[in-house]
Amino acid sequence: MKIFLDTANLDEIRKGVEWGIVDGVTTNPTLIAREKAPFKERVKEICQLVKGPVSAEVTALDWKGMVEEAKELAKIDEHVVIKIPLTPDGIRAIKALSYEGIKTNATLVFSPMQAILAAKAGATYVSPFIGRVDDVSSDGLKMLEEIVIIFNNYAFDTEIIAASIRHPMHVVEAALMGVDIATMPFTVLEKLFKHPLTDIGIERFMKDWEEYRKIMGGE
Ligand code: G3P
Numbered sequence: 001m002k003i004f005l006d007t008a009n010l011d012e013i014r015k016g017v018e019w020g021i022v023d024g025v026t027t028n029p030t031l032i033a034r035e036k037a038p039f040k041e042r043v044k045e046i047c048q049l050v051k052g053p054v055s056a057e058v059t060a061l062d063w064k065g066m067v068e069e070a071k072e073l074a075k076i077d078e079h080v081v082i083k084i085p086l087t088p089d090g091i092r093a094i095k096a097l098s099y100e101g102i103k104t105n106a107t108l109v110f111s112p113m114q115a116i117l118a119a120k121a122g123a124t125y126v127s128p129f130i131g132r133v134d135d136v137s138s139d140g141l142k143m144l145e146e147i148v149i150i151f152n153n154y155a156f157d158t159e160i161i162a163a164s165i166r167h168p169m170h171v172v173e174a175a176l177m178g179v180d181i182a183t184m185p186f187t188v189l190e191k192l193f194k195h196p197l198t199d200i201g202i203e204r205f206m207k208d209w210e211e212y213r214k215i216m217g218g219e
Contacts, residue, residue, distance in 0.1 A: 001180065005025050007027070007031055023053075024053035024079075026054075026127070028055075043073070043076050055082075056083060066084055066093035070102055070104075081103040085108045091106075092121075103124040105124065109127055116150060118158060126160055141174075161181040165188055
């Protein structure tokens with residue numbers, strides 16, 4: 001499973017990249033706005049750091065506007081993937097961009113049917129938002145599982161990005177389903193490291209090592 005960071009914050013991306021476990025980044029207008037940085041420059045900086053797929057979202061709502069914006073964003077860096085909302089215009093734009101070899105990520109996907117449309121239009125990635133489905137008292141992981149089954153049934157090339165991840169168990173469940181990618185906030189990535197027995201284990205090893213060094217005369 002590939003790990004993407006769902007952030008536009010350079011410090012977070014830098015840390016994840018330094019750990020050697022971050023394969024890509026996803027952004028959206030909210031995440032970009034939070035950073036208060038110029039959009040295109042920030043996308044370029046992220047691409048230079050991660051050297052993997054970086055999703056940048058269009059803000060036009062009509063398909064022609066989406067395609068125009070996508071072409072401009074694609075010029076920023078070879079790693080840019082164009083994030084496009086799952087609307088009729090969005091699907092038309094994804095189809096047009098896939099003909100031109102421009103990579104796309106169908107976003108704001110909340111149902112298996114929407115995911116099928118994205119795959120049929122030739123999206124490179126599809127992003128089901130599991131946390132936001134949970135937020136409305138429905139089952140985000142069930143939706144994700146259904147998408148995985150359907151994509152396997154038809155051997156669709158579109159890769160599934162489990163998005164709107166809120167906690168480590170979302171990541172574990174997505175991995176058990178064989179989802180291609182999980183995109184997560186930096187705080188969730190940090191939590192993946194955590195286990196109390198790891199901390200207790202280190203503490204005990206260090207204590208025993210100190211005792212050993214004392215007995216061995218500092219060797
Ligand atoms: O980037 C899209 C998605 O991951 C947003 O997550 O937490 O705002 O629902 P969230």
